[in-house]
Amino acid sequence: xxxxxxxxxxxxxxxxxxxxxxxxxxxxxxxxxxxxxxxxxxxxxxxxxxxxxxxxxxxxxxxxxxxxxxxxxxxxxxxxxxxxxxxxxxxxxxxxxxxxxxxxxxxxxxxxxxxxxxxxxxxxxxxxxxxxxxxxxxxxxxxxxxxxxxxxxxxxxxxxxxxxxxxxxxxxxxxxxxxxxxxxxxxxxxxxxxxxxxxxxxxxxxxxxxxxxxxxxxxxxxxxxxxxxxxxxxxxxxxxxxxxxxxxxxxxxxxxxxxxxxxxxxxxxxx
Amino acid sequence: xxxxxxxxxxxxxxxxxxxxxxxxxxxxxxxxxxxxxxxxxxxxxxxxxxxxxxxxxxxxxxxxxxxxxxxxxxxxxxxxxxxxxxxxxxxxxxxxxxxxxxxxxxxxxxxxxxxxxxxxxxxxxxxxxxxxxxxxxxxxxxxxxxxxxxxxxxxxxxxxxxxxxxxxxxxxxxxxxxxxxxxxxxxxxxxxxxxxxxxxxxxxxxxxxxxxxxxxxxxxxxxxxxxxxxxxxxxxxxxxxxxxxxxxxxxxxxxxxxxxxxxxxxxxxxxxxxxx
Numbered sequence: 001x002x003x004x005x006x007x008x009x010x011x012x013x014x015x016x017x018x019x020x021x022x023x024x025x026x027x028x029x030x031x032x033x034x035x036x037x038x039x040x041x042x043x044x045x046x047x048x049x050x051x052x053x054x055x056x057x058x059x060x061x062x063x064x065x066x067x068x069x070x071x072x073x074x075x076x077x078x079x080x081x082x083x084x085x086x087x088x089x090x091x092x093x094x095x096x097x098x099x100x101x102x103x104x105x106x107x108x109x110x111x112x113x114x115x116x117x118x119x120x121x122x123x124x125x126x127x128x129x130x131x132x133x134x135x136x137x138x139x140x141x142x143x144x145x146x147x148x149x150x151x152x153x154x155x156x157x158x159x160x161x162x163x164x165x166x167x168x169x170x171x172x173x174x175x176x177x178x179x180x181x182x183x184x185x186x187x188x189x190x191x192x193x194x195x196x197x198x199x200x201x202x203x204x205x206x207x208x209x210x211x212x213x214x215x216x217x218x219x220x221x222x223x224x225x226x227x228x229x230x231x232x233x234x235x236x237x238x239x240x241x242x243x244x245x246x247x248x249x250x251x252x253x254x255x256x257x258x259x260x261x262x263x264x265x266x267x268x269x270x271x
Numbered sequence: 272x273x274x275x276x277x278x279x280x281x282x283x284x285x286x287x288x289x290x291x292x293x294x295x296x297x298x299x300x301x302x303x304x305x306x307x308x309x310x311x312x313x314x315x316x317x318x319x320x321x322x323x324x325x326x327x328x329x330x331x332x333x334x335x336x337x338x339x340x341x342x343x344x345x346x347x348x349x350x351x352x353x354x355x356x357x358x359x360x361x362x363x364x365x366x367x368x369x370x371x372x373x374x375x376x377x378x379x380x381x382x383x384x385x386x387x388x389x390x391x392x393x394x395x396x397x398x399x400x401x402x403x404x405x406x407x408x409x410x411x412x413x414x415x416x417x418x419x420x421x422x423x424x425x426x427x428x429x430x431x432x433x434x435x436x437x438x439x440x441x442x443x444x445x446x447x448x449x450x451x452x453x454x455x456x457x458x459x460x461x462x463x464x465x466x467x468x469x470x471x472x473x474x475x476x477x478x479x480x481x482x483x484x485x486x487x488x489x490x491x492x493x494x495x496x497x498x499x500x501x502x503x504x505x506x507x508x509x510x511x512x513x514x515x516x517x518x519x520x521x522x523x524x525x526x527x528x529x530x531x532x533x534x535x536x537x538x539x540x541x542x543x544x545x546x547x
Contacts, residue, residue: 020374023389024377085278112521119297207508250369
């Protein structure tokens with residue numbers, strides 16, 4: 001009886017994971033296919049990758065996606081972090097209002113956020129393109145940074161910062177040397193979230209862009225009518241980038257913590 | 272620490288300009304006519320009345336039906352997966368859950384694109400059917416392909432909250448139920464399932480809300496004829512250019528979301544308040 005349910009568990013898990021990963025596997029495998037077929041694997045080749053690199057339209061989109069993700073992550077991390085710090089010291093009314101305003105883009109369907117920003121940019125006569133896409137990305141990434149940094153700031157002991165300032169540190173020094181280092185895990189989580197959200201975004205970018213500025217998702221969306229194996233090559237690279245970001249985000253802190261534990265243990269042993 | 276209070280100021284301005292103002296603009300557009308120029312603005316409720324026309328009501332009905340089917344399927348498969356995962360050791364659980372979350376980080380569009388080559392007329396599934404001597408099946412551009420794409424995309428949103436509440440559960444409660452003479456099924460239904468209801472509520476809301484507002488999956492897997500609420504909004508803004516009507520639909524969608532989130536919160540509180 002017990003054994004039977006174990007077998008069932010394994011089978012069920014395997015089936016579910018196949019369902020999750022088959023699309024990803026198909027993409028990766030067929031990106032190395034030597035023929036144009038998306039159904040029969042005829043041999044290994046890097047043909048679609050060379051074609052990808054020589055396709056200027058796609059390379060321009062890669063540049064847009066990567067540069068916007070970097071800029072949006074940098075800006076929203078700084079903005080979100082200082083806001084979270086400031087918010088913890090603000091009056092309750094202001095804090096609660098800001099937190100609920102901050103929740104709007106997280107709760108709202110992407111498409112509603114997207115058309116709101118689209119109407120905003122066109123009624124302010126801002127030419128749609130790279131700048132509007134960047135502004136929009138900062139607008140939807142910052143709330144996620146705030147939600148991951150704010151809990152860390154709240155759990156911070158005020159007396160540390162006070163002690164630093166009593167000892168003659170300027171507020172800026174206190175911020176950089178005491179507060180920021182102690183909320184680092186929250187900031188890292190925020191950076192990871194902001195980067196992947198921005199890099200993966202389609203809906204919001206699609207509505208706020210213009211003048212031929214496209215990111216990777218928009219180009220994929222516009223190309224779906226004709227099957228094109230270069231998209232598989234592009235997807236494979238995107239998947240690799242996201243996986244690397246996830247590994248850096250998950251494994252590095254784990255290793256870091258282990259090292260720290262080890263160091264502490266070694267010191268304990270030495271004593 | 273008072274020095275840091277002013278750090279909040281840039282975001283007050285920023286969130287007003289890029290969160291509040293866009294929402295107000297949607298409201299303004301939804302109750303006016305005059306297109307995209309604000310010069311000949313005129314207040315009206317026409318846009319909302321237009322939603323009541325049969326073709327648009329149909330779009331809403333279709334979206335809700337599809338959202339409901341997706342949610343039920345996700346709940347069924349997702350609950351079993353979360354339950355099965357929760358039976359493993361803690362270390363194995365965290366690895367299994369990590370593998371559920373990884374697809375969430377990879378672009379929906381790219382994963383959906385892959386389903387096209389799997390499901391199309393001469394796609395992978397049909398080639399396989401041909402090899403084993405069966406007739407090809409039309410799968411693309413049907414309810415089946417759209418629901419499949421939605422379930423694949425949204426299943427993690429169901430599994431994770433349910434797994435969280437299952438793993439928080441005190442296992443001794445089930446043993447207690449057995450000791451008190453409960454059958455397997457009774458113990459599951461009266462103890463395990465009841466305690467996992469907060470996770471179920473969270474998962475159901477997330478999946479339902481995400482599935483009725485999507486427009487990418489129906490467009491890629493359902494084809495151009497397949498119009499859901501999201502596609503209707505997209506059409507108004509991108510091809511038809513009736514921003515006022517589009518804003519009215521978006522506003523309605525946003526209000527629906529808000530209502531559902533509030534109901535969920537209330538239910539959650541009720542569950543949290545009473546024991547068992």
